[in-house]
Amino acid sequence: MSTRPTRPSPEALAEEILRQTAARGPASANPGSICPSEVARALAPEEHWRSLMTAVRQAALKLQAEGRVEILRKGKPVPAEEVRGVIRLRAPAPAA
Numbered sequence: 001m002s003t004r005p006t007r008p009s010p011e012a013l014a015e016e017i018l019r020q021t022a023a024r025g026p027a028s029a030n031p032g033s034i035c036p037s038e039v040a041r042a043l044a045p046e047e048h049w050r051s052l053m054t055a056v057r058q059a060a061l062k063l064q065a066e067g068r069v070e071i072l073r074k075g076k077p078v079p080a081e082e083v084r085g086v087i088r089l090r091a092p093a094p095a096a
Helices: 009-023 036-043 046-065
Strands: 070-073 088-090
Touching: 009 036, 009 046, 009 088, 036 046, 036 088, 046 070
Parallel strands: none
Antiparallel strands: 070 088
16 A cells, blocks of 8 residues: 655745745856746655645645746746746856
């Protein structure tokens, strides 16, 4: 009998997004970004990470609304209403 692992809280998802995007650096210094699946894989056993993808995207949208992360499509930041399909996440550039 297989037991399903406990799901990370929205706060834990947000913390992992922020940790990973900070590790890649801000947009102005380093255009590095992360895939949402990197967050899911870091927080769930290999066979369960896919079930976290919707929650990771929701956490990213909340962080974007707070100005703490940028969501990219085709390498360009997009507003929440245009977030669909393949996306990447990065730390925003520091305010000038």
